Amino acid sequence: MSRTETSDFETLSETQLTRSERYRQLIDELVLAPARIVWHDWRARIAVVIISGFLFLGTVGVRLVDEPRTNQGDRLVGAFRTLEHPLGTTASGVDILSQITYATVPMLQMITAGAVFSVVMATAIGTTSGYKGGVVDRVLMTVTDVLLTIPGLPLVIVLAGVLPIGGNPYAIGVLLSINAWAGLARALRSQVLTLRDAEYVEASRIMGVSTPKILSADIIPNLMPYITMNFVQQARAVIFGSVGLYFLGILPYNRTNWGVMMSDAVRQAGATSSVAAFHWLLMPMLAVILLSMGLTLFAQSADRLFNPRVRARHAKTIGGDETDEVSS
């Protein structure tokens, strides 16, 4: 620290950072610290491995594996019998590994669309409602309560039966989340209620900062743990819902899907009663469980990411005076 003769008000900063130092600090806080936290937690470590595995399958995997088509191999080859078809084949000789791989792409698209849609809707409606209060709040919450009560999957089934939706995975992801945002919007609203009268929010309001700015700068950052958790939970709900409805044959499709695979296995080869076809049913089931397990574990560990104390401990550029242990 260098003491000069100027008054305290003229001093800009005790230490000046060069541009590269500032970038390094930013990267450390935003990228490396979260990465270190994630790697510190066993649940997160497994989650990251599983999720990136599926991302790999959906991006690089489709380039490595041949597209699924009939007569790629013999009919109903069991799983783990040949190296050519490690997961076996279907009744029409389609390689199951390639089906699983190619079905990952629309699944990831559906998950992203549904989770983004529900989180954006919930954040917009929940925060506005909680912050504004009055008539706005009452109207928005009445709509939210109605949507919260209407049973989601039956609603989706009816809409899919009536609306002329194509097989676009993004559209289906949004459809499956049509009322899923309501629960999160309610939860966010009650969080906002406790924040709207905090001193720093009050200060912004008195200074004449606009409502959208107060919401985005002062309120929403506090809600990030909630929002992330729900993003992941909704992603899981989209998997469950889409696979279930594809299994029932209700949703339209133009590419293969794990639910369609299960449906074909049961209807074409009687996989529930025939031993020879069981692997055809089992493989997509395992894919569903594995991916949602990865997402669940990620949600479980995500709250640590947003804990400022845990973050500070893992960021090297923030001083070394963090001595208090975080109970986990």
Next chain:
Amino acid sequence: MSYVLKRTAQAIFTVFATISLTFALVRLLPGGPVDYLRAQMLQQGGDLTTEQINRRIEAQTNIAVDEPLYVQYFDYMASILTGDLGESTWYGDPVVDILGSAIPWTIFIMSVSLFLAFVIGISLGAFMAYREGSRFDVSSTVVALLLNSTPSYVVGLLALTFLAYRGGVFPTGGHYASGIDPGLSLEFLLSAAHHGALPILSMTVVAFGGWALDMRGNSIRVLGADYLHVARLRGLSERRIALRYVARNAILPMYTGLMIAIGTMFGGAVIIEEIFSYPGVGYYLISAIDQRDYPVMMGAFILITVAVVIGIYVADLTYGKLDPRAKRGESRESY
């Protein structure tokens, strides 16, 4: 306005909104159910006049297509509210008769599995919290997470494969064995339980893990609270502390989750009923979609929603009795 009155108004409004939504879906959608029915009748009927076709459509959907839109809407609302859901295009019977015989079965498997999952989950979660950090706690957490990541229909299909087809322990479909008269006989009740066992099992197995994890988290939080130290210092019995102080305060926050579960369970029940050929409301909903039987489809949706609204309504009103803090302050300043 009192809470009960307000809550009642909200429940009625939800039912009202749902019926309006189905009206919009049936009537306003280009190429929607009404257009579909008309096209189908023109194709099959041959010599039916427009007048006759309109009468048929009105009988099946409760919508008088030759009236102005607002009259159609009021007629539709009135007939649904008086319990007339139209006529099935597939079975030819009134929709109310078809679904009325199905809904008790759906509510049976749903409420039993919800109850079992809740009770098992809470007991397990409390026990996990009591033994926090032990091997039992860790392994239970792993199992709970795994079950929580499994959809009910996956468990259903596995149960069907191993316990029904290969094991032969349980039947593969139906409400009860054929040849038994439904009634309050022991034989009938046992048969109904036997047939309902796998659907109930499928929905229970995937749900109790989540309850257990919630209960574990809540209990651990309560176990560290100051009022427990006070209770111990006052010399209250361990039993009283466990039940009145820990359990009660840990369960209450989960009550909202229970209400939401009533709604989501119906989604699970729809798919499970289809897998086990269990003719509940969901089973008819799916087959109505396959056969484009729009009156049954809309009726099933309205019926499921009303059941959920009633379930949540009852849960909401009892919540106030359980937790005196649950009073809503609505006198907030508007910015």
